[in-house]
Amino acid sequence: MDFCPKYSRVAWLITTPKTALFARLRCKQWDCDHCSKKNASIWRAYLTKQLPIVSDNWWLVTLTASSLTRSQLESLANIRDNLEKLFKRMKRVFGHIEYVRVYERHPTSEALHVHMILSGLTPFVVHTLSKRLKRVSTGVLVRKGRKGTWTVRTWLKKVAQECKMGYICDVQHIEDGPLQAMFYITKYLMKALQDIKIAYLRHVQTTKGIGSPTQEKQEGWNVGHYITARDFLPGTVVTDMNTGTIVDNNYWEVYSLYPWND
Helix, strand or coil: CCCCCCCCEEEEEEEECCEEEEEEECCCCCCCHHHHHHHHHHHHHHHHHHHHCCCCCCEEEEEECCCCCCCCCHHHHHHHHHHHHHHHHHHHCCCCCCCEEEEEEEEEEEEEEEEEEEEECCCEEEEEECCCCCEEEECCCCCCCCCCCCEEEHHHHHHHCCCCCCEEEEEEEEEEEEHHHHHHHCCCCCHHCCCCCCCCCCEEEEECCCCCCCCCCCCCCCEEEEHHHHHHCCCCEEEEEECCCCCCCHHHCCCCECCCCC
16 A cells, blocks of 8 residues: 555646546654655655755754653653753854754653754863853863863753753764764654654754755645546546556446545
């Protein structure tokens, strides 16, 4: 079956007065085996093109929710409520950042954690005092001394905990650049790895600089729940692009609509 089993709408295109094409429209949901693979493929192609445009320096970051939240909804709420606080602090230290983030369920519990690829980080964070004796943290490329300088992993783990999340924090520089970053993030998009049962959850979230794939509307296509002979001129041959079935006068002599019973 080369179509989404959860489809609820169909589309057809009249190519000549006597020929037409027919297709079932995807539900596009991540909990659908058919659509999750297609969604991931679309994102993979998009990020392969987009990430090198944005940056050639990417980091893989994994953050957990607070250890006090063990259900999917509680852990998701904890991450959502506090992640923006973390991003604001990151921007003060590193400047402009771009990211893609996806959620994954822990293999031994219902709790969710978040995987992100980020541009703009540096290997170290140095702490100094301003003229007003206020502590200032700045991302740096080279560690000139151990005193007052943390690795980015140490800094991010501490700050995540201060933001009431992240009892586990992992930070890795992606040595192979944008393509490897794309691979890391899209492998978490497949249903087998996700298994998240939260309605209307956006599985992929990005900054404006990265954006998201958009599908252009195909001109001339009609959309409905099924087709009937009245949608076409007499004698029109309709080809089902999903199954290869030919719908013609012989079909309409028996059935009143198509698909009759998938």
